[in-house]
Amino acid sequence: MTASTTVRGSATTFEVRDPATGEVVGTYPIQERAEVDAAVAAAHPAGRWWAALGFDERARRLDAWRGEIARGRAELADLINREMGKPVADAKLEIAMALEHLRWASRNAAKVLGRRSVRPSLLTANHAAAVEYLPYGVVGVIGPWNYPIFTPLGSVSFALAAGNAVVFKPSEYTPGVGRWLVDAFARVTPELPVLQVVTGLGETGNALCRSAVGKIGFTGSTATGKRVMAACAENLTPLLMECGGKDALIVDADADLDAAADAAAWGGLSNAGQTCLAVERVYVHAAVYDTFVATLVAQARAIEAGTADAKLGPITMPKQVEVIRRHIEDAIALGARPLLGGIDAIRGQFVQPTILADVPEDAAAMTEETFGPTLTVTPVRDMDEAVELVNAGSYGLGSTVFSRRHGERIAARIRAGGTSINAFVAHATIPTLPLGGVGGSGFGRVHGPDGLKEFAYAKAVTRQRFPSPLPLTTFRRSARIDAVVDVLVAVLHGRSR
Ligand code: NDP
Numbered sequence: 001m002t003a004s005t006t007v008r009g010s011a012t013t014f015e016v017r018d019p020a021t022g023e024v025v026g027t028y029p030i031q032e033r034a035e036v037d038a039a040v041a042a043a044h045p046a047g048r049w050w051a052a053l054g055f056d057e058r059a060r061r062l063d064a065w066r067g068e069i070a071r072g073r074a075e076l077a078d079l080i081n082r083e084m085g086k087p088v089a090d091a092k093l094e095i096a097m098a099l100e101h102l103r104w105a106s107r108n109a110a111k112v113l114g115r116r117s118v119r120p121s122l123l124t125a126n127h128a129a130a131v132e133y134l135p136y137g138v139v140g141v142i143g144p145w146n147y148p149i150f151t152p153l154g155s156v157s158f159a160l161a162a163g164n165a166v167v168f169k170p171s172e173y174t175p176g177v178g179r180w181l182v183d184a185f186a187r188v189t190p191e192l193p194v195l196q197v198v199t200g201l202g203e204t205g206n207a208l209c210r211s212a213v214g215k216i217g218f219t220g221s222t223a224t225g226k227r228v229m230a231a232c233a234e235n236l237t238p239l240l241m242e243c244g245g246k247d248a249l250i251v252d253a254d255a256d257l258d259a260a261a262d263a264a265a266w267g268g269l270s271n272a273g274q275t276c277l278a279v280e281r282v283y284v285h286a287a288v289y290d291t292f293v294a295t296l297v298a299q300a301r302a303i304e305a306g307t308a309d310a311k312l313g314p315i316t317m318p319k320q321v322e323v324i325r326r327h328i329e330d331a332i333a334l335g336a337r338p339l340l341g342g343i344d345a346i347r348g349q350f351v352q353p354t355i356l357a358d359v360p361e362d363a364a365a366m367t368e369e370t371f372g373p374t375l376t377v378t379p380v381r382d383m384d385e386a387v388e389l390v391n392a393g394s395y396g397l398g399s400t401v402f403s404r405r406h407g408e409r410i411a412a413r414i415r416a417g418g419t420s421i422n423a424f425v426a427h428a429t430i431p432t433l434p435l436g437g438v439g440g441s442g443f444g445r446v447h448g449p450d451g452l453k454e455f456a457y458a459k460a461v462t463r464q465r466f467p468s469p470l471p472l473t474t475f476r477r478s479a480r481i482d483a484v485v486d487v488l489v490a491v492l493h494g495r496s497r
Helices: 033-052 054-071 073-084 088-113 150-161 175-188 202-209 222-233 257-273 286-301 318-333 383-391 407-412 448-453 479-492
Strands: 013-017 024-029 116-118 127-135 138-142 165-169 195-197 215-219 239-242 247-251 279-285 337-340 354-357 374-380 399-402 456-464
Touching (some): 033 127, 054 073, 054 175, 088 127, 088 150, 138 150, 138 202, 150 165, 150 175, 150 448, 247 383, 257 279, 257 286, 257 399, 279 286, 279 383, 286 337, 286 354, 318 337, 318 374, 374 383, 383 407, 399 407
Parallel strands (some): 138 165, 138 215, 165 195, 247 279, 279 374
Antiparallel strands (some): 013 024, 116 127, 127 456, 337 354
């Protein structure tokens, strides 16, 4: 067997295979609707207990969990490597990034979500007013395999910090990583099942969407996201949608070309291109196109996909290899030139870096998520054209701009959930910043204050301090009060032009 897949071992279990070797690395139960419902039912009292612990005690336990993950990072990175194939060093980097966000969530939940007083208006000055952000109770988190720690923890950590219990359905490719995280949490919170894992295939995720959860945090492809949204519509369950992307990197004429090529290489090729925020398209000012392309190709040529010490691992999902092949073949049939790699770059489950020039804007390699170590490079006459082409796609997740003088101006015009200037993906790594997309990339945000509020609902509370001299919402309201209100409206609002 050359490549891996996650296959059913029997009707009720499935096997996870190492994508590099095909070796079985674990067998997990396929949990069905009744089991998912039972997990959610057990999570409800656990959630009430967890919420009642308060921000400080929850922070203490989340910090202890962070320590467990940090101390177990070697074992966890090895598990990530065996389940989905990324190099161990990259898996460790992913864990480091996830821990930064976990720390931020636990340290800032009280400040962002705690009760705060707000000022009433002139007509309502007799009330004290406050807003607080309360947990949904139980949050269901559905995660992908490509960043099996960083991505689900973007939802799990923030949902827990906000006071929810969580039922987590990891990808069928990385269930062991999901179970490891949950076991580590249980060591610091053994009392009740505040964080649980349910394993299985798509149907298990579907059952979670239709269960009695208060919210779903979904990260995965746009196509699955639509199915998740349809399932959540049954109970009007709110949801966070972190979906796919087709991110672009723009290189202006005044850019640091070496740094831009380094960012394009890492952004497009790392994790074998299997990154939601991966650079898939590069638009380069015509004045520096040739120099940039030569630098990029030279850098990418030194990177290889393989086992052991290779910088790139295998493609995790066998079916993705066919998507990558289709995009490359289709582009070449439409006139594209491979500057590096090409069809021959695909060898079994491994794909070597591929850079394509002259790809038409309507080719699949330009419009659909490729999720492989491929980049298209296209010259543009100016930054107006670059922005227009970047914004033409249906996705809007991240983006990168390299320019010494005009970075902010270019970034402001890009339709995407985030833009990093003169660096790749920085906005996803800074804990105070929100991460998410627009259009086909989804809606809602993880990370930062927005990520905490995503897993809580706003509740308004008022307390009448003394009777109003102008009682409005009563049948005892007199004609004199109506006349006073009329004058007030004229004074307060009638002079606005
Ligand atoms: P999928 O959409 O295939 O799967 C995502 C999750 O949804 C998996 O746990 C999957 O389970 C589950 N699922 C599948 N079918 C259903 C269903 N009908 N109802 C509920 N859940 C279901 O995505 P991948 O796992 O292949 O992940 C890659 C995708 O994720 C890419 O498109 C990538 O861009 C995106 N992504 C987005 C990120 C962001 O922040 N915006 C971050 C990381 C990835 P199973 O695996 O068992 O089928």
